[in-house]
Amino acid sequence: MTDPAPLGQPLLDYAVIAEPFPLYAATEGAPPTTLHIVVSNGGAESVYCREIIFSLPHGDLAQSLVDGDKDGDGSATGWTVEQIDPGVPGLDIALPEGDYEHFRATHQDEKAKVDRSGITITLNGLRISKEPGTARIEIRETATKDLGNWPTSVGYTTCALTKFPAPEVPVQIVNDFRAEKPEAASGGNVHLTWRGPTTLDYTVSYGSGAKAADGQKDTIRDLKWDGTITRDTTFYLTYDINQATHCLTTTVTVPDPQLTGLTVTGAATVKGKLTVEGDADVTGTVEATEDITTRKHFLDPKGTPLRGERQ
Known part of the structure; x- marks a missing residue:
């Protein structure tokens, strides 16, 4: 890592929104949080950007943002987003001292520019700290308006995020x-x-x-x-x-229900086949427009089989 040069002004604009929103200080069993960082160009000239580093304050203080095991990950269309340590080889930006989670977004194509179309960088799986307060994400960008003439210092800015006290569950x-x-x-x-x-x-x-x-x-x-x-x-x-x-x-709903009992006080019509696997007691008249077939006998009240007359 090279000696830090004086920090410059960023060429790009940054905004951060949490999901879920609003952002609450974590409670026991709270799910991880996602941060969406929107990077845009509010000027009239194209900006070329090859690297942006986001430093999230880590710890259990009111000004801390995250307090997990540093297991978050990131993504952005056309960019590589990775979590890094301050001593990672090849890092040419001086990172802040103290406890932070650092994410680096890089683009291999130096001709990739940010103009009317911005960038959305998503950081997933973040464990928010439990103390309400305002935390500041530090942002360091390597960007230029003159392609091939990269600045010796990075553009620096911060985005403040407030962790509200967790409310009672509505x-x-x-x-x-x-x-x-x-x-x-x-x-x-x-x-x-x-x-x-x-x-x-x-x-x-x-x-x-x-x-x-x-x-x-x-x-x-x-x-x-x-x-x-x-x-x-x-x-x-x-x-x-x-x-x-x-x-x-x-x-x-079930179109072919199984019932443990059924009482019908009005008329009941069966348009399909009716199968009775147990006894059937009828207190009224049984009428049929077709033949009635039985494998046994029809019995009178005394149990005597009935014999029909042949025509």
Whole structure:
């Protein structure tokens, strides 16, 4: 690494947005955060850029941004984005002292320019620190407007990101409770999913027409449930927030249901084949427009077989 030259002004503009947004100080079990860094040229002349280094303050302080195991990664269309250490061979930019996570974006083509089309650099898998406060991402660019005449000093700027105190989980953050398919054949599979934080305990409830898959628990945190179904079933997703229980529902229909009992108070019409595997008790008249065939006998109330008269 060469001796640091005085820092210059950047030729490009930078903006950072977090996903999810807004950015909250991390809580127990919080998922990783993604940062999108938008690089643009606000001037009238083309800017040639071959390298940009982003330094994210690391630690557990209010001014720290990340506090993970430095396991994030990055990407950008047409660029190589990698996490680096200050002593990496070939590094010709002096990095700040202290605890940082450094990401370097490089373009091998020195003729690649930034004009009307900008660059979006995405940093994934970042663990945000737990203390609310404002952190500053340090940015060092190697860029020029005169191709072939690269400056001896880098352009330097910072982008401030505020980590807000983590709020109580809002009820609306749990949503989109649904079945992968709204209809299933009797005995078919059901796959339920929903959106929400993985720090909550969710309970899936249902009637006797559904059954959990082997190994599937009904109280879970991983935002999915698998099972089977034999008849129309409404599934209930319940969870507790702020000492109150909340509920979402979704229904899966079955066109060929299996029923444990059925009472019909009105007329019942069967347009297809009717198979009765057990006894059939009829208290009214049985009428048929076609022949009635039996493999046994029709019996009178005394159990005597009936004989029809031949015409």
